[in-house]
Every structure is written in C-alpha cells, then in structure tokens.
Amino acid sequence: EGLIPIYVFDGQPPEQKREELERRAKIKEEAEKKLAKIKEGGGSVEEARKYSQIALKLTNDMVDESKKLLDAMGIPWIQAPSEGEAEAAYINIKGLSWAAGSQDYDSLLFGAKRLIRNLTITGRRKLPGKDVYVEIKPELIELDILLKKLAITREQLIDIGILIGTDYNPGGVKGIGVKTAYRIIKKYGSLEKAIERGEIQKTLISFDINAIRKLFLNPAVKDPDVSLELREPDENRTVEILVQLHDFNEDRVKNGIQRLIKAGREAKAAGRQTGLDQWF
Template structure:
C-alpha cells in the first residue's frame, strides 16, 4: 500500500519536487530496485504466460526484458529482496490474506499472495524462510539460535540453502519465484541483496550511503525511509519517462523535517497502523506544520471529532521509518559481470521454456546497442585534430642565390611610356591630368 495519497500531497504542495526524466539520463547510475514491487507489477500488468509445464513465467519474462533494457542503456541495477515484515505490519497482512482467500490458489494475486506467505506460522530459521511452504523446492532449516541477524549480498540465500541441520521443508511458491529471479539476475551479471526486513528501507540505506543513485519502486514509503531520490513508473521501454521525487525539495516546500515528514506519512495512512478518522491530507499537513508532531496534534484535536484508533502505536511506527532494519551496507560489495548467455539460455529456454530465438535475439540487440554507444563515446572523447594553416599548404620560399625573399622589380622608363600611351586613348574626365605609374 505504501503511504496513502502522499503522491497527491506532493503534486499539490511541492510540484517542484517531481520531475520527468528520460531513462537514458540515468546512464552510468546505480539504481536500487525493490524486487517485490517489480514481481507484483509483472503478475498484474502482464498477461499470464504459461510454459508447457504449466508454470507461469510472466515474472521471469518481464524481469528479463526490463533488466536487459536497463543494462542496454548503461544503467546498473541492484535488486533488493524483501525479508521478514515487521511485527507491527502483521494485522494488515492478516487482513490482506483473508481478503485473498478467494484467489488463494493463484499466484496472480501478486502482493496479497506475497504477504499471505509471510504471515504463515514462523519457522525457526532465517527470516527468508518464514513463508508458507508448498513447493517441491527444499531448503534446510537451521535452529533458532543460528538465525542470521543481517542479510548479506547474494550469499544469504546460498548460506540458507547450504544449511544441512534441521528439517527439510519445501519453499513457498513466492520464494521459489524469488529464487528463479535471483538465478536469472546472476546469469545477467546483476547483483542482488537480501534485506532483513522491508526492501525499500535497504534501498534507502544504499542511496543514503552513496552506493546507489535512487530507489526504484512504486511504493511511496521509500521517502519516509529516507531515500533522497525515488523513481516511479520504471518500465522496459527505451522511450520510458519516469517520475523522480526529490526528498530534500519535498521537505523544503512542505517546511518539514524528516521526523515531521514521517509523522505526516503516519497520519496519511501507512502499512503499520491505522489512521485518525477525519484527518484528510490537507488538514493533516496543516496541523503538523502548526503543532510540529503527532504528540502536539493529539493535544489539540477533539477525540470525539477525530477518534484515535485503539492501541495506536504511532511511536513504534515512527521508529520503523526512522530506524528500520536494513542490510549492513558496509558489507555490501556491488559488482556487475558480463552476462553469461549460455547459462541464460539454459535456464530460460531449456528449463523454463521461453523461446530461445527471442532470448538470444534480445541479448544480441543489447550487445549491438552497447557497442554503438561505446564507439560514440570514444569518438567524443578522442582529441580533435588542429586545422592546418594556409601557410602550411603554400609556404614562402627564399631564393638561395639572394638569401632573401623574392621582391617584384620596379617599373623602368620603357614601361612608363607604354603605360602612358595606353591611358591616352581612354576618355578622361574634365580637369583631370594624366598620370604615369612611377612618376
């Protein structure tokens, strides 16, 4: 869900904070991508694509084309996967799980299925595996004392899979899809990060540390998590124009600190707690600008007119935004490698039954585009040749016998007489006198 109506508030109160940016303008930039939102988009925005084994490969196909488009444009994506959601989020997830019971047999429910998986009974292992387990894939579950406190880059999944103590349990459908996505990204040479909790929070930490330029997600809660730049509407189209939100400009135009902005997001409605009834976006912003915090607002509003939800744990929600659980960025090493086309074809075409000609064709198109851009950049960076001067083509030579440059001779007497005769035949204006050169 993100933050209710936050985008509308920004468009109305701080339109300068949102700019339209062409995808090509991010060339050379590192973008932290919220993988769970991308998966949700592919489930809902793309038609269901089923292979001969009955598997829905819409997510893999969408992720393949989008990632290749980013690489083709010189953009370096890093995909961040969700971990265990905060306990304060469980009531909301339970409601979503109940609402998705009608379509519980289909992964097309997208985010509802993802959250339903995460609300399953906890298993004493790494947070990644606290999911509903219904797939043929298996993973070893370590004892509770061996839980990982922080997720590592790419290696978290491998560490979990390599555990051989405890009970062997199958992975959930959602987890199986995430593992397939990770394998696809490895074939493309793109790094992945496993977040201990909310992926947007770890994306924001990467941006804050300078390791990434922006966060790419549709959820506006990347902003209260502290991402200084948020990119929305990222697609696989080369002509894609995205919306970029600037957090510093938002805070400046709304005249709020980061802490006050987090309070505004809580008042608007977030994933962690309910909202105060009767407080619309404009009124919530005005009250916050006047009373500085939720604590001050609660002292000045009528409990009858604006009833506060029972057990409204806004202070805990505030800390989840200001002090979220994120991956240790000091341990993160982002490295991109050249795509391994043969492994990619083996996985997508031979195993997942995507058409090989399409996979190889798209990879070849990407290589050609990258080569063309590199040549263009090399030509621009090459030093320009100096234009030759005219004297370099027609140099002045000295006569060897005289030792000096050639000079024209002066006019002698015979030449003067000949010139006078020629000019005497020409009509002369009245009062003019005939002059001979040299006289």
C-alpha cells in the same frame, strides 16, 4: 543517461506489518474463491483474468529462481534483512545508488534522497481491477526539495504518513486525509503535540506512534555484502533458466543476451549507466 538496476528483495517483515499482510492475504483468498466459482461456469473470461491476477502469490521458489536469473544475467541484487523499501533507501542514502525505484512513497519516509515512480519498459500501467491500461511517465521526487517546498522535516513527513496510514497502521487516523494531516503537523509540529492540544482525540490512536516512527527512522538494514557493479552475463546459464526450464523462445533470449552484453560494455566504456530498454 539511463540506469543500471539493483534489485532488492524483501526479508522478514516487522511485527507491526502483520495486520497489513493479513489484509492482503485475505484479498487473495477471496479472489481464489471467486476464481474457483468462475471455473465452475459462473463468470466471464475477463473476470477469470481479473481474479487470477489478484490471487497470484510470490513463492520462495519464485524468489530463489529470480535471484539465479539475475546472477546469470550479471545484474546486481541485495537481500534485505527486513523491508526492501528500507534497504533500497539505505543504499541510496549511502550514495551506492542514484535513486530508489518504487511505486511506494514509503521510500521517502525511509529517507531515500530520490524516488523514481512509474519506472516501466512499456510506459503503461494497468488500472487495478480493470482490463484498462493508461500511459504513464517516470516521476522523480527529491526528498530535500520536497521537504523545503512543504517547509517540514523528514520526521514531520513521517508523522503525516502515520496520520494518513502506513503499512504499520493501515487506515491511519479515521477522518484524516492528506491535506488535514499536513495542516495539523504544520500547526503543531508533531503528532504528540496535536494530541496534547486536543486536535486529535487520543482514543483514535490505536497504534504505537514511536514504534512506527522508529521503523522509518531506524529500520533494519545492512551494508551490501556483494558487488553492485554490472557483470558479464553467463549466456549458457541464462539460456538454461529461460529456455530449458521455462520454455522461452531461444532465439529471442540469445538476441536479448547479446544486446545486454553490448549495452553493458558500452556503459562501462563510456563510464555511465545505460538505458533500461536495452536490457530487454
């Protein structure tokens, strides 16, 4: 029947994520250097576009303004105390949402009952590092069905994730891919037992298994302190943000607001959620 989005913003990341964040920052830094060289006359337009996209950074001002826009549009949002993925999974576990929407499989490790991937308006996704778009379709993964099909527990799924690599231990255990990780955990039941039996060399484990497991099983989350219901949009405020501050086309914005108001009213009248395409 469609959906009503609830946006979740990241909070303070766990200390264990520092290595991954430093890796991402380094990639952006290298992209900025390459972009500077291109601007000096050392590259093509395609290369400039590529490195510009990689070098983009989400600032606190951007986040704050996004929240103001969502408020103006009447769309609910939550500020997570830590990982946004964990908070999205938590409100799903609590029954406050139908599913978590993300490209990140970590949502399942955090315990989301359902995960929707490839959730887009256009039905297309840009390939990393290429000016090429491919068609994609929404993908629904239900945690209980997945665990039953694999004949494992959520704790074991987390151990598989740790072997492959998560944001808290990038790269995982050297030489172990998805199939091998699944075979090992199915055979031994846990990462610790696999190490005890000599299947995995202890010297290859350079991270705290229990600390990472705890981040997925008991993450920093909170009960929402705001209504997650759709509200009537504030047309004047929305126009102020999009048109006056960011030079969007006024007619297009006002038409979009009217579609949003209509879709919201129809959804409430019908007692169901509304299609994503009606928001834009």
